[in-house]
Amino acid sequence: MELLAFGKTGWGDELFFATLMTIAVSVTAMLVGFVFALIFTPLKLSKYKPLNLVGNFYTTVIRGVPELLVIYLFFFGGSGAIMYVASIFGYYEYIEINAFVTGSMAIGIISGAYSTEVFRGAIQSIDKGQFEAAKVLGINKFGQFYKIILPQMLRLAIPNLSNVWQITLKDTSLISVTGLVEIMRQSYIAAGSTRDPLFFYSFAAVLYLMLTYLSMKLINKLELKYSKGY
């Protein structure tokens, strides 16, 4: 237990902040994923073949390639890509991107591919009559989407989105390879300096279990809220 003490003698406070970092990266990645899903879901549902192809390409490639490979692409290629864009605008200095940004972008793109699939499934399972009824009532496109389709879609999507959240949360452990100090990286550092890997990795497992358990509880509440009318 001394190993987990707060302050200078133990690793308690370090691991506490590392847990916060894991939560922060997961939430950011999930939100980045939603942005990607908002772009790619309409593409996947589009009637135009080329747009359709772009949407399918994104979800197929990201879901068929290991997360670690995507993270390496971002880790090694991220600053190069940004510097290339900057050089077009006449900026030639070295740019280093924050590990937090690289990590949450990489995990966000992965999470977005799963979210896209969830949204697509949810929209497709909404009765066609709902769209038609909204149109007949003279509701504009914006209102149709936000007031009629979105609430129904969320109810259907929440159980699957909770799976996406769990995947995203667990994927953040892979960012430790880029040096961002989250649970896994902190445990690695602690294990290295105390020569007690068994304890620290097991403790990391407990922390992850706690996070998945708590988020499960929270999502169940959300699910109840959105299925009120049913």
Add this chain to the structure above:
Amino acid sequence: MDFELMISSFPKLLGATVITLKLLIASIFFGLFLGLFFAILRLNKNVFINKFAYGYSYVFRGTPLLVQIFIIYFGLGQIEYLRTTILWVILKEPYWCAIIAFTLNTGAYTSEILRSAFQTIKPGIIEAGKSLGISNKIIFYKIQIPIAIRQSLPAYGNEIILMMKGTSLASTVTLMDLTGVAKYIISTTFKPIEVFIVAGGIYLFMTFIIHNVIKYLEKKYSFQQ
């Protein structure tokens, strides 16, 4: 685009794919038996056995694979007693540690897939078997298992693809699998995009093959022939 690098790195990456495939096949093979074993325990009426099987799948599904592989590779070596037993021959090899971690992980997911497949079998089918005087053992092996396999094929196909992606974590414990070699080439040439295209292409090709094999099996074992 450095096409020369793409062409020259292709054979190296393809060679590393062999290790990826070995890891995948071994962990899927052992994981299927482990999953079946725990699925049967989950259906047991004894509360303790039931809870034990649930705990196993909960812990392995609730923690990242990376943690599991680190506990087994870095953690277990710390126990002095283990180092004296015959088990150490296996546990000192990163290759076997990776297989053990993958097996335990995929076993947890497989047990959930099979459990839900067993539970969706209509009780009428089992009753029909009983009333025909077939013994419980034969009902289980000849009726329940074939139906459960058919039911769980789509979900199990996804699990194999997830596991294939999971094998990339073997590179974190010094194994030179497809991702490990890809990372090595990236860090020596600093050409991440080219290497990503080749390595990602190989992974996508494997996904494509697995996807189609499962689709074929689904068709073959579907009820409407």
